[in-house]
Amino acid sequence: MNRPPDQPDITHDALSGGDFAHTPVMVDEVVAVLAAVPAGWVVDATLGGGGHTAAVLEACGDLSVLGLDQDPDALAAARERLASQGSRVRFRKCRFDHLAEAVAAEGAEPVVGVLFDLGVSSPQFDRPERGFSYRSVGPLDMRMDPETTLTADDIVNHWSEKELARVLRVNGDERHANRIARNIIASRPVTSTAMLAEIVREAIPAATRRRGGHPAKRTFQALRIEVNNELGILGESIDQAIAALVPGGRIAVLSYHSGEDRIVKDRLRNASTGGCHCPTDLPCGCGAIPSLRLLRPADQTPTSEEISRNPRAASARLRSGEKLDVTEVAA
Helix, strand or coil, X not given: CCCCCCCCCECCCEEECCEEECCCCCHHHHHHHHCCCCCEXXXXXXXXXXXXXXXXXXXXXXXXXXXXXXXXXXXXXXHHHCHHHHHHEEEEECCHHHXXXXXXXXXXXXXXXEEEECCECHHHHHCHHHCCCCCCCCCCCCCCCCCCCCCHHHHHHHCCHHHXXXXXXXXXXXXXXXXXXXXXHHHCCCCCHHHHHHHHHHHCCHHHHCCCCCCCHHHHHHHHHHHHCHHHHHHHHHHHHHHHEEEXXXXXXXXXXXXXXXXXHHHHHHHHHCCCCCCCCCCCCCCCCCCEEECCCCCECCCHHHHHHCHHHCCCEEEEEEECXXXXXXX
């Protein structure tokens, strides 16, 4: 799935007046998925400023939400926004691959829904000091959790040319990965986001620079994904979420680029088949037991009206599924 030109993979919560302002992507579609679940707890695994959680709580009076986020600024903003919800919402600072641990620690059971809204929220992108943006001068940071150690500076200034090219190619689908990696190595030390953006621009052929969006867009995306191990933890986290759900519970995942969406599609499909690889025109002979029913349509995208209001939503794709009662399926 290709993002429209010059649209970074930003998800929820646009920045306004120095605070998180809430513009959750595909909020009506997400609420529709979760409104059909039984009473219990929804885990918002990417809480951000709390936009989706606020909508779910308003629409579904029998649901409570456990909100997870590794960004302390996001948690602080969500706590303020959702303070009026009282005991219906709990908060925990953690990465979403600790979902099962967080549910157990907070006693947030039964889990009847899980939401992932992947990517970077606008406040993270719009604050130069976070280092996510190629449009402003800032440090080469890009950490979603400022307590972690690996930064974009470590990768840009210390990793080998081969490693750099791999990151750009795998995480950013960057066709000029080798040229960019060579130019980064030759320009060390790279001291700011603005300097890196210019190095990337110079490495890309002029004809290519004249097409599409900002020439550094894919490089910055690739580095952010590597710093935060976003693709590395995604598949396991979706598996944890499905395992945590009670029968009738639902999972909803918003992704924003092809690398994420491939993993999401694979993990949901694997759960829906139980891992069966038997020929589709023959009865299953391997004994696989599905744990999930994929909801239709298989993937949803924002309406044209939403995209006109919020162009940053244009690349979003929603996939969802409903947990099956494994004992009934096995019988």
